[in-house]
Amino acid sequence: MTDMRQAISEDQWRRAELIWDYHQMGHETAPVDVAIGLGSHDLGVAATAAGLYRTGLFPVLVFTGGNSATTRSRFPRGEAVHFREHALELGVPDDAILVEPEAANTGQNITFSRELLAAHGLTPKTVLLVSKPYMERRSFATARKLWPEVEILCASEPLELDDYLKSIGDEKLVLDMLVGDLQRVIEYPKLGFAIGQDVPEDVRDAYESLVRDGFTSRLIAP
Structure with a gap:
């Protein structure tokens, strides 16, 4: 031990x-219309999303998340804002990133990201959710409930x-x-x-x- x-x-x-x-859902990554990085305490989500972007799997990356009791001290400007900054440091261009800074739970992550994409004229048919490894199944189940017409894939840091x-x-x-x-x-x-x-x-x-x-x-x- x-x-x-x-x-x-x-x-x-x-x-x-x-x-x-x-x-963990065990999904095989494939090209999608958009990826959504779900905010949390884990900056590995942003790094994983940035790495997948650089492989050419998707043209648009949304980071979603405000703050919670477990992230306020670590990400004082909000999870999505800090995730965006980390992705920029890792080579993702600014014009490929959308930021949703208000969501306080997974349902809001999905709903608010969908609304943000629609406001930018984007109606994806395929979405990759990037999350903490142990959050894949819950994010998948949530997205399938709230966004049933979209094909959902899940990814996380391979740990x-x-x-x-x-x-x-x-x-x-x-x-x-x-x-x-x-x-x-x-x-x-x-x-x-x-x-x-x-x-x-x-x-x-x-x-x-x-x-x-x-x-x-x-x-x-x-």
Whole structure:
């Protein structure tokens, strides 16, 4: 076990890896009309989106996101603004980037980005969502609910859980986020926020076990 994982048992780590793998859609990247980089605490989203832009997969890149309690100190001018600045540093031209600086949740990321694109005369038929690795499935389910006429692909930084943990530096927080996102995948369809996703029994068991073990700081109220 690495130093970063001293507070996590091997059994807890195995469960976390099940959930980590489930969250990723496994889509193969392909040319699309537009990409949307979903704001978060993770600047790797902007770097991944910039790298995909440079391969020629899409002509327009939207960064969306305002601030949250977890990002305000890191990105004081807003997630999308900082993501744009990072993408510019990585070689994406300014005229290829649109910024949506108000969204406060994933539903707003999708809705506000769609409205921004429409305001620029763009009605894409194919969209690539670029997110944190463990947010792919939730963003996919949300977009399919709110933008059903568009073909959605997902991408994220190609990291294993151990590498992602090293990049964040807080194993408890990472597992809390994995658990919290899975709860949203399960519960949001009941609230009309997303389409349903099949959750394998072993993944659900891993989720329930980690909740019992106290990885609960990112859970929403029932």
